[in-house]
Amino acid sequence: MNTQSNTMAESFETQKTAPATISATRTFYWSVRRELWENRSIYLAPLGVGGVFLFGFLLSLVRLPGKMRGLSALDPVQQHKSIVSHYELAGGLMMITTLLVAVFYCLDALHGERRDRSILFWKSLPVSDLITVLAKASIPLFILPVITSVIGAALHLIMLLLSSAVLLGSGMSAAALWTRLPWFQMSLLLLYHILTAHALWPAPVYGWLLLVSGWARRAAVLWAVLPVVAIAGVEGIAFRTSHFAHMVGGRMIGVGAPSNAHTPDDIFPTNPMTHVTPGMFLGSPGMLIGFTVFAAFLAVAIRLRRYEGPI
Amino acid sequence: MPCIEARSLRKAFGTTVALDGVDLRVEEGRILGLIGPNGAGKTTALNAILGLTPFQGELRVLGRNPWTERDQLMRDVCFIADVAVLPRWIRVSQLLDYVAGVHPRFDRAKAEGFLAKTTIRRTSKVRELSKGMVTQLHLALVMSIDARLLVLDEPTLGLDILFRKQFYDSLLNDYFDRSRTIVVTTHQVEEVQHVLTDVMFIDRGRIVFSCSMDDFESRYLEVAVRPEQLAAARALKPINERQGIGRSVLLFDSVDRGQLAPLGEVRTPSIADLFVAVIGNQSGQVSGAAR
Numbered sequence: 001m002n003t004q005s006n007t008m009a010e011s012f013e014t015q016k017t018a019p020a021t022i023s024a025t026r027t028f029y030w031s032v033r034r035e036l037w038e039n040r041s042i043y044l045a046p047l048g049v050g051g052v053f054l055f056g057f058l059l060s061l062v063r064l065p066g067k068m069r070g071l072s073a074l075d076p077v078q079q080h081k082s083i084v085s086h087y088e089l090a091g092g093l094m095m096i097t098t099l100l101v102a103v104f105y106c107l108d109a110l111h112g113e114r115r116d117r118s119i120l121f122w123k124s125l126p127v128s129d130l131i132t133v134l135a136k137a138s139i140p141l142f143i144l145p146v147i148t149s150v151i152g153a154a155l156h157l158i159m160l161l162l163s164s165a166v167l168l169g170s171g172m173s174a175a176a177l178w179t180r181l182p183w184f185q186m187s188l189l190l191l192y193h194i195l196t197a198h199a200l201w202p203a204p205v206y207g208w209l210l211l212v213s214g215w216a217r218r219a220a221v222l223w224a225v226l227p228v229v230a231i232a233g234v235e236g237i238a239f240r241t242s243h244f245a246h247m248v249g250g251r252m253i254g255v256g257a258p259s260n261a262h263t264p265d266d267i268f269p270t271n272p273m274t275h276v277t278p279g280m281f282l283g284s285p286g287m288l289i290g291f292t293v294f295a296a297f298l299a300v301a302i303r304l305r306r307y308e309g310p311i
Numbered sequence: 312m313p314c315i316e317a318r319s320l321r322k323a324f325g326t327t328v329a330l331d332g333v334d335l336r337v338e339e340g341r342i343l344g345l346i347g348p349n350g351a352g353k354t355t356a357l358n359a360i361l362g363l364t365p366f367q368g369e370l371r372v373l374g375r376n377p378w379t380e381r382d383q384l385m386r387d388v389c390f391i392a393d394v395a396v397l398p399r400w401i402r403v404s405q406l407l408d409y410v411a412g413v414h415p416r417f418d419r420a421k422a423e424g425f426l427a428k429t430t431i432r433r434t435s436k437v438r439e440l441s442k443g444m445v446t447q448l449h450l451a452l453v454m455s456i457d458a459r460l461l462v463l464d465e466p467t468l469g470l471d472i473l474f475r476k477q478f479y480d481s482l483l484n485d486y487f488d489r490s491r492t493i494v495v496t497t498h499q500v501e502e503v504q505h506v507l508t509d510v511m512f513i514d515r516g517r518i519v520f521s522c523s524m525d526d527f528e529s530r531y532l533e534v535a536v537r538p539e540q541l542a543a544a545r546a547l548k549p550i551n552e553r554q555g556i557g558r559s560v561l562l563f564d565s566v567d568r569g570q571l572a573p574l575g576e577v578r579t580p581s582i583a584d585l586f587v588a589v590i591g592n593q594s595g596q597v598s599g600a601a602r
Contacts, residue, residue, distance in 0.1 A: 021386075022415045030412035037405050040399070118398035121449075122388045123363060127413050128382035309363060310396075 027127050031135030032143065037110070039105055042144055044152045046097045053093055057086060057159055064163055065170040083180045087156055091190050093150035098198050099252065100149075102140035106209035109136040109219045110305060117310040131304040132209070137298055140206040145199040146191070153187035189275065196281050197254035204290050205251050207297030214304035217311045251290070258284040312374055314339045314460055314492040315360060322355050322516075325366055329355040330366070331516035337509070339459070342493045344503050346586055347513035353496045356513065357464050360494070361390055373459060386415060390462035393442075399438035401432060406452070416457040421568035424453035425485070443474040450478060454486045455525040461486070463495040468480045475499065477507050500583045510582055520589050532563050532571055539576045547571070551588030562588050585599055 036042060071079050099212055110133070113119040122132065164174035212224040232245040250256035258281050281287060317335040321328070337343050342363075345528035358364040360372055361366045362381030375384045387524060396449045397406070403426070411419045417591060426433075429447045437445060446466065453461060467475040483506060497503055510527060522530070535558045536544040547570065549561035561578055564572060571577050 022413060027413050034401075034405075034409055037402075038400055040478070113398070116399060117393070117396045120363075120390075120392040120396040121398065123381070124361070124385060124388075124392065125410065125413050126382050126385040126415070222486055307365070309358075 007043055022126070024131060026132050028135055028138075031127060031132055032138060034142070035109075035136060035139050039108075042105065043147050043151075045101050046094060046148045049093055049097045050090075050151050050155045053090055054155065054158060057090075058162070060086070061162060061166050064166050066170060068167060068172060068176070071176075082179060083177065086179060087159065090155050090159065091152055091193075094148045094155075094190070094193060095198050097255070098145055098148045098194055098296075099202070102121070102144055102202075102206060103198075103209060103252075104140055105144070107213050107224060108204050109139070109210055110214035110301065110308075111216060111220050113116075114308060114311045119308075119310055120130075128304050133214075133298065133302045133305055137206065137210060137301075141199050141203060143196075146192040149187070149191035149194050152190050153183075154196075156181070156186060156190075157183055158302060192275060196275075196278075197257040197259070198282075200287065201254055201257040201290065202251045204293040204297065207246065207294040207301070209303065211297045211301045213299045214308060251275070256284060256286065312339075313337060313585060314341075314373060314582075315494070316369075316371045317359075318369040318568070320359060320366055320370055322352075322359060322364065322366045325471070328516050330359070332368070332514070333513075333518055335511075335518060337492060339492050340489045341508045342495070342506055342584070343509045343511060344500070344507040344582070345494060345496045345511050345513060346416060346500055346582065348457050348590060352516040353511045353513055354464055355516075357390075357392075357462055357494070357496065361388065361392075361462060365593075374489050379398065380576045382496050383559075387459045388462065389456050389458040389460070390464070391446075391449050391453060391466045397437045397445055398437060402434060404433040404434050405450065406437070407433075410452055410456075414456060418455045418457065422451050423453035425454060426479075426501065443470050446470060446478065451496060454481065455505065459491055461491065461493045463493065463497075465497055466495065467499065475502055479503065482506070484595055500586065501581055504582050507582075512586055520585075527582075527585075528579050530565050531580050531585055532566065532568060533560060534563065534571050534575045535560050536575040544571075551584070551591070553584075560584075 067082065071082065074082065113122060160177060163177055167174045167177070200255060209224055213220050216223040228245075228248055232242065232248075235244050236242055247256075258276050259278060276284075313336050313493075315335060317333055317339040320330050320333040320335070322330040324501050330396075331352075333356060335356075345353055345356065355364065359366040359370060360377055362372075362377035362384055363510060365378050372384060373387050377384055407422060409418060410422075426448070429444065429451070431440060431448055437448070440448065450466075464533075467478050470478070470566050479502065482493070495503060495507075504524075507524050509523050511518055534544065535555055535557065541559055544559075544561050547563060547566050550564050550581075551562040553560050553562075560574065562584060
């Protein structure tokens with residue numbers, strides 16, 4: 001008993017000399033880690049989607065040698081489309097996954113901790129509401145897009161390697177694949193596209209969902225959707241237009257984001273020509289308005305986190 | 312500097328007044344029991360102290376305003392708000408990582424030491440633990456934080472008697488060191504009586520009684536009066552009278568022990584009996600005397 005209290009006294013001593021503050025960066029880092037522990041769908045969902053897609057792709061490999069042999073009969077545009085289509089589909093699936101995971105994450109982010117009363121535990125620690133909400137907002141804005149892009153890039157690489165193996169196995173050259181599908185460039189473009197068109201462009205939507213999840217006592221989905229439906233309905237009756245619905249929908253699926261694409265076919269990330277520079281993207285009026293709205297929603301969400309207790 | 316100081320603390324939810332001008336002063340190194348019936352304002356008072364709810368009036372905890380400085384305050388304050396507020400999805404190891412990551416005064420080795428005395432495994436999720444184990448886990452975390460104020464709101468609710476006893480024993484033996492302050496609310500008054508240094512009764516949003524346990528023991532006496540002595544005993548103005556087995560039990564405030572001894576068996580009352588006398592009577596007599 002004595003030795004125990006001695007060691008305890010010593011540990012008090014060492015603690016007293018330790019710095020009594022922890023940097024905001026470190027608090028933020030651990031707050032993000034906790035989001036990833038709690039919401040494993042952030043990485044499990046894209047992994048699952050990627051796995052299922054890969055299985056389908058494996059089955060399609062049977063037809064690959066035949067497809068490549070018939071390629072010379074097609075014109076160059078058709079050739080290109082035939083080769084890249086599967087890769088664009090894989091990228092597209094990652095974009096849809098990003099959107100779905102982000103929406104469901106945001107709706108639960110500030111609601112779940114109030115529902116299970118664990119907010120009382122989180123608030124018993126020296127972590128401000130500002131850092132907590134910023135950490136939660138960083139998931140759809142940065143963490144999730146990076147995760148889905150990395151999984152998308154890995155998916156592309158596995159597809160390329162498998163295709164090459166099949167082609168080499170049937171005595172053909174895989175060179176055409178690697179020149180048409182420059183993997184490294186494609187991966188960077190996928191990351192850039194998901195970060196801009198599917199994270200920053202829809203930021204006001206994510207901000208709104210975070211706000212609702214911090215406010216609603218139940219049925220957060222309903223409260224998130226109802227005002228949008230109401231505004232769209234009023235607009236439709238009063239002006240016979242649907243600008244609001246198009247705007248919200250466009251924000252969600254990345255339509256209307258600054259790009260050089262002229263047709264929907266162009267927007268896939270394997271086409272480097274569709275993308276605008278970060279400066280042009282961030283400086284565009286649409287993005288500036290989006291950021292302002294997002295910041296306003298987030299400020300309300302931070303305030304709600306401070307006032308609202310368990311439900 | 313007092314650990315907690317409140318002056319005319321008020322809080323209303325709509326038309327319901329939860330705190331109706333509470334004046335409170337808790338010095339460092341005390342173990343205060345805040346006792347009150349359901350809906351008396353205990354939890355609201357604690358929430359105000361912990362920066363979980365805005366309030367009117369003046370309130371300083373360790374020199375800070377809890378509502379505007381919650382995150383800084385929580386470096387020096389710990390609380391167990393209730394059983395089962397630990398997130399159910401988290402693993403024990405993750406919980407230790409997280410608290411070590413964000414809390415400057417958390418001693419991980421100490422927490423591991425406390426956990427080693429339990430059957431809690433690092434790989435378990437909180438949802439897989441029993442209610443008693445969750446409390447043990449939370450207590451291990453809190454006791455490993457070098458805080459100056461620990462707030463416990465019904466910390467042992469729903470636990471069996473062994474866990475409850477163990478809870479307060481650990482708190483006294485392994486945590487309390489006379490420089491820390493503990494505020495505890497509970498309905499199981501008998502279990503904390505020997506733990507407390509001070510006791511306060513709260514009713515309808517007001518502090519109706521406040522006393523140190525030393526004063527409590529010297530001031531209040533309870534006598535199981537023999538029936539033939541009842542009239543003589545009543546003449547000494549007991550503050551409460553209840554029926555025991557075959558005898559009336561009378562509670563006296565500041566009456567000399569020598570005067571009471573001839574009337575029957577004299578003993579120190581339980582906090583619960585005084586609580587019933589004070590809150591049950593609502594005569595204002597005792598609260599007036601206590602101020």
